[in-house]
Amino acid sequence: MTDVLDPPIATEHDDHDHEEHHGPTGILKWMTSTDHKVIGMSYTVTAVIMMVIGGALAEVIRAQLTTSNNSLVSFAQYNELFTMHGSVMIYLFVGPFAFGALANIIVPIQIGAPDMAFPRLNALSYWLYLTGSITMLSGFFVAGGAANFGWVAYAPLSNSINTPGAGADLWIGGLLLTGFSAIFTGVNLCATIFYLRAPGMTMFRMPIFTWNLLITAILILLAFPVLTAGLIMLYCDRHFGTHIFSVQGGGVPVLWQHIFWFWGHPEVYILALPFFGMVTEIIAVFSRKPVFGYKGMVFATLSIGALSLGVWAHHMFTTGVVLLPFFSIMSLLIAVPTGIKMFNWIGTMWRGEVWFSTAMLMAVGFLITFLIGGLTGIYLASPPLDFFTHDTYFVVAHFHSIVMALVLGAMGGLYYWGPKITGYLLNETIGKVQFWFLFIGTQVFTLPMYLLGLRGMPRRVATYALHPGWQFLNQVSTVGAILIGISTVAFMVNIVYSWKKYPAGDNPWDAHTLEWFTTSPPPHHNFYRLPQIRSERPTWDYNHPGHTAAEHGHHHEHQGEHHDEVPVA
Amino acid sequence: MSKVFSVEPPALSPQGDSDRSRRWRRVRRIVALPIAALALAGCTVPTFGASPGATTSSRSTYHLWQGFSIGAVIVGGFTTLLILWAVFKYRRKSDRIPKQSQYHIPLEMTYTIVPVIIVLGLFAATMVVENKEVANPKTNVTINVNAFQWGWKFTYPGQNVVVVGQTTQDPVMVMPVNTNVHINLTSSDVIHGFYVHAFNFSRYALPGVLNQFTLRAVNTGTFDGQCTQLCGLYHSLMVFRVKVVSQSEYAAWLTSNASVSAALAAQAATKQQTSSNVPTRSTKSEGNN
Numbered sequence: 128m129t130d131v132l133d134p135p136i137a138t139e140h141d142d143h144d145h146e147e148h149h150g151p152t153g154i155l156k157w158m159t160s161t162d163h164k165v166i167g168m169s170y171t172v173t174a175v176i177m178m179v180i181g182g183a184l185a186e187v188i189r190a191q192l193t194t195s196n197n198s199l200v201s202f203a204q205y206n207e208l209f210t211m212h213g214s215v216m217i218y219l220f221v222g223p224f225a226f227g228a229l230a231n232i233i234v235p236i237q238i239g240a241p242d243m244a245f246p247r248l249n250a251l252s253y254w255l256y257l258t259g260s261i262t263m264l265s266g267f268f269v270a271g272g273a274a275n276f277g278w279v280a281y282a283p284l285s286n287s288i289n290t291p292g293a294g295a296d297l298w299i300g301g302l303l304l305t306g307f308s309a310i311f312t313g314v315n316l317c318a319t320i321f322y323l324r325a326p327g328m329t330m331f332r333m334p335i336f337t338w339n340l341l342i343t344a345i346l347i348l349l350a351f352p353v354l355t356a357g358l359i360m361l362y363c364d365r366h367f368g369t370h371i372f373s374v375q376g377g378g379v380p381v382l383w384q385h386i387f388w389f390w391g392h393p394e395v396y397i398l399a400l401p402f403f404g405m406v407t408e409i410i411a412v413f414s415r416k417p418v419f420g421y422k423g424m425v426f427a428t429l430s431i432g433a434l435s436l437g438v439w440a441h442h443m444f445t446t447g448v449v450l451l452p453f454f455s456i457m458s459l460l461i462a463v464p465t466g467i468k469m470f471n472w473i474g475t476m477w478r479g480e481v482w483f484s485t486a487m488l489m490a491v492g493f494l495i496t497f498l499i500g501g502l503t504g505i506y507l508a509s510p511p512l513d514f515f516t517h518d519t520y521f522v523v524a525h526f527h528s529i530v531m532a533l534v535l536g537a538m539g540g541l542y543y544w545g546p547k548i549t550g551y552l553l554n555e556t557i558g559k560v561q562f563w564f565l566f567i568g569t570q571v572f573t574l575p576m577y578l579l580g581l582r583g584m585p586r587r588v589a590t591y592a593l594h595p596g597w598q599f600l601n602q603v604s605t606v607g608a609i610l611i612g613i614s615t616v617a618f619m620v621n622i623v624y625s626w627k628k629y630p631a632g633d634n635p636w637d638a639h640t641l642e643w644f645t646t647s648p649p650p651h652h653n654f655y656r657l658p659q660i661r662s663e664r665p666t667w668d669y670n671h672p673g674h675t676a677a678e679h680g681h682h683h684e685h686q687g688e689h690h691d692e693v694p695v696a
Numbered sequence: 697m698s699k700v701f702s703v704e705p706p707a708l709s710p711q712g713d714s715d716r717s718r719r720w721r722r723v724r725r726i727v728a729l730p731i732a733a734l735a736l737a738g739c740t741v742p743t744f745g746a747s748p749g750a751t752t753s754s755r756s757t758y759h760l761w762q763g764f765s766i767g768a769v770i771v772g773g774f775t776t777l778l779i780l781w782a783v784f785k786y787r788r789k790s791d792r793i794p795k796q797s798q799y800h801i802p803l804e805m806t807y808t809i810v811p812v813i814i815v816l817g818l819f820a821a822t823m824v825v826e827n828k829e830v831a832n833p834k835t836n837v838t839i840n841v842n843a844f845q846w847g848w849k850f851t852y853p854g855q856n857v858v859v860v861g862q863t864t865q866d867p868v869m870v871m872p873v874n875t876n877v878h879i880n881l882t883s884s885d886v887i888h889g890f891y892v893h894a895f896n897f898s899r900y901a902l903p904g905v906l907n908q909f910t911l912r913a914v915n916t917g918t919f920d921g922q923c924t925q926l927c928g929l930y931h932s933l934m935v936f937r938v939k940v941v942s943q944s945e946y947a948a949w950l951t952s953n954a955s956v957s958a959a960l961a962a963q964a965a966t967k968q969q970t971s972s973n974v975p976t977r978s979t980k981s982e983g984n985n
Contacts, residue, residue, distance in 0.1 A: 202929050277926045283903060284886040289928060374904035380887065381902060414786070417798045423808075445889070446900045447907040451826060456819050463811045469775060470807040476782035479794050483787065494779050502768045509822040511757045511829055512764060515746070515896040518889050518924035581745040583893030585924040588932035594920075676798040 161246035162651065166253045167231030168548065171541075173257055174224035178534075180264070181215035182615055184208050189608040192601045195593050205589035206275035207294070211267070213278030214298065217398070218305055219260045221533055225401035226312055226347065227256060229540050230340045232548055234316060236642035237337045239325025239660070241652035244318035248311050255308035263301025266294035274298035277587060279391070280361065282372030282383035287365040296365070299358050306355045309397075313347030316340055325641070327660030331425070334640045334663050335411075335418055338425050339404030342432040346393045346400075349436060354390035357383065381448055388439035396435040399529070400428060402536035403468060406490045409543050410472050412638045413487035414479030417664060417676040424471045427464035434461045444513040451510040458508035465501055469494070484636070485558030489539030492566040493532045499570075500528030503577065518587075521580025524573045531569040531611075538565065538618070546631030550647045554629070557621040564614035572607025575600040639664035741766075746896070750915040750940065753829045754896035760825045761896075767814060832910055835876035839869065843881070843888035843901035843923065846930040856954045863933035870939045872946035873916050881907040889924030892938050898924055913940040 151159055157169060188208050191199045200208060235243055243249045266273030271292025276285045280298070283289060320333070320341045333341075361383065363369040370376020372383045411418045418424060434457060440449040441458040472494060481487065503525040506512045516522060538561070546552045579600045584591060591597055634643040644666045645654050658669040668675055744765035748758045840851040847862025850869045861867030871877045881890055883901035891898035894917075899907050923934035941949065 202932060206926070206929065206931075281887055281926070284926065284928060289886055380904065415788075415794055417796055419798060420800075420804050421798060423804050445898050446902060446905075447909075448902070448905060451830075452823060455822055455826075459815045459819050459822075460812075462815055463808065466811045467804075467808055473775070473778045473782055474800075474803070476779075476786055478797070479782075479786050480788040480790070480792060481783065481786045491779065491783055495776065498772060498775055498779075502772050505768065505818065506761070506764050509760065509764065509818065509826075511753075511760055511822065511825045514829070514898055515757050515761065517898050518891070578745055583891075583920065583922075585889070585891065585922055587926045588922075590932050592935075671793060674793050674796050676796045 161242075161250045163231050163235050163243045163246065163249060164548065164649065164653075166249050167228055167233075169253050170223055170228040170231055170256070171548075173253075173260065174220050174228050177215055177219040177260060178224075179615065181212055181220055182612065184212035184215065186608055186612055188212060189605040191589065192591075193605045194602075195591050195598050197590060200589070202589050203272065203275065206277075206587075207267070207273045209587055210274050210277050210298075211264075214263060214274065214302075216530065217278060217394075218302055219256075219263065221398045221530060221537075222309065222394070223256050223305070224537055225398050225533075226309065226316065226340065226343055227252065229405065229544055230316065230343075230401055231312075233544055233642055234337050234340050235319055235323065236547075236645065236649055236653050237334050237640050238320060238323065238328050239641050239654065239657050240319060240323035241654070243315050244323055245315050249315050252308045252311040252315065255304045255311070259301045259304030259306075259308060261301075262297050262304060266292075266297040266301075269293040269297065279387055280383075281387075282361065282364070282380045283374070285361060285365075285383075286373060296362070299362050299365075303355060303358050306351050306358070309347050310351045310355070313344040313351065316344035317348065320344070325657055325660060327665075328641075331422065332660055332663045332665075334404075335407040335421065335424060335428075336401075336404035336640075339400040339407075339428055342428050343397050343400045346397050346432055346435065350390045350393035350397065353386055354394075357386035357390070360386075381443070381446055384443050384446065385439070388442045389436075391442065392439040393432075393435045395529075396431055399533060400431070402493070402533045402540070403428070405540035405543070406472065406493050406536045407468075407475075408638075408640065409486050409490040409539050410475050412543075412636050413482045413484060413490075414476045415482075415637070416475055416479040417639075417662075418471065419474030419477070420467075420471045421663060423467060427467040427471070430464045431461060434464070441508055441513070444510045445517045455508055455510055459505065462501070462505050462508075469498065469501075484542070485553070485555055485562055486539045486543035486636075488559060488562045489535045489542065489565075492562060492569075493535040493539065496528055496532035496535060496566070496569055499573070500525055500532055503528065516580055518585055519580035520576045520584045520586055523586045524576035524580060527576065528569075528573045531573065535565060535569070538562075543636070544642075546635055547642055547647050547649070550631055551625065551627050552629040552631045552635060553621050554625045557617055557624060561614045561617035561621065564610050564617060568607050568610025568612075568614055570607070572604050572611060575603040575607075579604075634666065634670075637667075637670065639667040641665055644669065747894075749896045750894045750913050750917065750919060751897070752912045752914060753825075754894065755914070756825045756828055757896040760821055763821055764818060767818065771814070830909070832878075832908065833876050835878045835910065837872060837875050838878045838880065839871065840880045840882070841869070841890060841901070842884060843890065843927075843934075844884040845886065845928050846923070846934040848934075848936045852950065855950050857950055859953075861936070863930050864935070866935060866937055868918075868937045868939050869921070870941060870946060870949050871911065871913060872943045873913050873940050875912065875943060875946075877911045877913070879909050879911060881909070886927045887925050888927050888934070890921070891924040892919055892921040894919035894938075900925060916940045916942060 150156060157165060160166060187200065188205070191197050191205060191208075231243070231249065235241070264273075269292065271294055273294040274280070274290070274297070276290050276295065285295060320337060324333070360369070360371045364372050364378075370378040372378050372380050374380065407418055407424070438454060438458045438461060440454040443449050444451060444454070503521070507516065507522065507525060542553055542558055579597060582594065582596060582600075584594070584597055631647045633645065633647055636643070640663070641657070641660075642649070644658055658665045662668055662676060664676070741762050742765075744762060746758050746761045748755050838853055840853060842849040842851070844862075847860065847865070848867045848869070849858065849860040850867065851858050859867050859869065881899055881901050882905075883903045885903060887903070888901040889898050890901055895911060897911075899909060901907065917940055919938045919940070921936045921938055923931060927934065
């Protein structure tokens with residue numbers, strides 16, 4: 128039926144590039160490629176390895192906290208463990224996975240582009256990321272061990288007197304490298320999305336995933352240079368005798384916190400927005416409906432991006448040197464666009480035909496987990512409640528709910544887009560086992576930590592004296608961490624078990640966006656042909672010409688018109 | 697409250713002062729009503745995991761906590777029900793393509809405006825409690841709290857009393873009940889966190905900054921305190937206690953400790969410089985009591 132309605136449109140590559148791209152294969156291909164799909168795949172594999180490393184560190188932390196006065200690891204080792212756990216997870220896994228891995232592969236295809244705008248810069252981003260990661264992790268092998276001042280590296284604990292080791296310098300160096308990697312990716316994503324959209328792909332026809340990555344990229348460009356500057360200042364304080372963050376030389380320790388969180392809070396959304404985008408795509412596709420309130424969602428994301436630049440000092444309420452009411456109301460206000468998104472997601476499922484594939488289960492798991500993390504975040508925006516819970520396990524629980532929701536989103540993204548990237552589906556049964564371990568494990572892991580925080584257990588303590596209830600709650604949390612560990616093993620098993628077993632076809636999910644119009648995996652430069660782009664769902668419109676999205680209250684009138692509007696070339 | 701943030705809404709400038717305070721009173725009255733109702737019904741409202749604590753501000757924080765929790769349970773419960781309804785009701789049963797509805801403006805406006813109202817309510821309640829907490833009422837009792845790696849020094853200015861102890865020596869800060877106690881919080885080295893769970897309160901001890909706040913205990917008893925901000929190797933062991941005693945006991949304690957404290961401080965200071973071993977919990981010193 129599609130032949131008559133909508134014949135394929137030739138792209139510029141039709142003229143010269145119909146046959147397979149010839150180039151190096153194997154490891155040489157991986158080393159030299161500037162193809163966004165190969166780079167994205169490298170990012171994905173590296174980021175997942177980082178997730179496993181960070182997760183292993185977390186399991187040791189949980190093992191240490193299982194009993195009070197435990198001595199599985201020393202105080203010094205414990206400080207290294209949680210510092211590197213946080214650093215690996217935030218800097219080397221969630222961030223690069225969010226804007227380097229799936230974004231790199233999917234965004235250009237979603238907007239009908241042959242590659243990223245600057246392919247070589249893209250390759251540089253990946254290699255900086257890899258070198259930065261190795262640099263940071265190599266701290267474990269130097270005298271004095273890895274960085275041990277927490278992933279936030281508060282001055283003056285991070286100066287050369289309190290943390291003299293080379294591990295701290297490797298941490299700073301690694302973070303500088305991955306920071307530049309992020310900035311270059313931000314430049315690349317902005318240029319790609321602004322300049323390489325296919326004909327017909329207007330801004331308001333971009334899929335939500337691409338929109339979110341655009342806003343992420345803008346936030347990267349606003350926030351990461353500040354961190355880079357701060358790290359250079361920190362390095363100068365450590366080695367070149369400056370006193371930017373030290374009281375003795377007239378410096379201001381709190382300045383580091385301002386710089387760090389001016390990057391750090393937008394960073395929270397730099398991490399989260401790409402996963403919001405993934406979940407949005409998944410929910411829409413598996414509900415067989417367009418994204419509910421598409422435009423409202425875009426504006427909600429834009430306002431999250433804007434507000435996120437004005438809330439950094441809510442991490443500093445207890446310093447006593449920030450204006451509380453301003454940062455309180457700004458932080459509370461972020462709940463509004465975030466709530467809008469939640470209702471958009473529910474509205475997308477509403478009256479749909481929801482297919483619970485593994486990807487969709489992960490997305491629903493994300494909704495519940497993110498709801499818990501979001502609501503507990505509202506408490507922390509209120510200064511008196513922050514005085515009460517700051518630096519206790521309540522905060523740890525809050526951001527682990529958020530980040531574990533992002534992990535659920537990441538897994539959903541892998542199950543959803545994996546077949547497009549590799550050409551093969553993953554096993555759904557193992558996937559569902561993985562989901563239940565991950566989802567239940569997450570709640571068993573985080574919920575006791577909320578209670579621990581309310582009962583006064585501070586974060587980052589290697590041991591705790593016998594307080595009533597602390598040990599039991601810690602043990603429950605450890606069980607949760609083990610369940611999460613099992614889910615990761617299930618994921619690895621699934622990859623091995625499903626290796627080239629279930630061919631996916633071009634569009635196994637009856638999905639909406641352009642990447643599902645091309646082959647799985649897509650050819651070099653992505654497309655042999657493109658459909659007409661008349662909405663944010665060109666592939667769906669092409670496959671279901673009678674079922675374009677309806678305006679509110681005008682469903683039946685518009686449906687017919689759209690049908691006729693499709694031009695015949 | 698700290699020196700830097702001493703600008704509180706009611707005491708900002710001479711002109712507009714009365715206007716502002718009137719507005720504040722009005723806001724306070726509107727917001728205080730439900731909070732007061734909550735306070736009266738204290739035994740029937742669930743604790744949501746928190747406890748009222750032992751100071752006046754820990755109690756108002758606790759009531760704010762209850763208020764936020766009620767909101768969170770309602771909003772979270774409603775949203776969870778919607779998610780579960782969508783999950784169970786709209787499971788795919790056929791190959792049918794559902795109606796492709798995308799916009800519903802009145803609904804979208806509702807779920808934008810209602811959260812804004814909720815958030816403004818939470819903010820108003822926050823401000824009422826916060827302004828009470830950061831107020832600096834007049835008082836005669838002052839304690840200088842100095843945090844260092846890895847211990848605490850409590851100095852009672854004008855009383856010739858110093859209590860100092862590190863890690864597991866469990867230094868005790870003695871303070872009178874039903875009295876405004878002014879705390880001057882400083883740090884000698886890195887950033888520490890002064891946290892007393894029973895006070896539902898924490899504040900950073902920052903090098904180069906004098907942080908000030910007022911505690912008014914309403915219960916006597918001994919409460920655990922601990923450093924909450926990572927401060928290096930023995931962060932986990934940087935504990936202290938707060939002992940709230942009656943005013944007469946406090947006076948007696950001050951006089952009996954005035955003479956010994958100087959010697960004690962010197963002794964502890966030497967220890968602080970020389971100790972390099974891991975302190976163990978068994979070497980508890982009762983000397984400060």
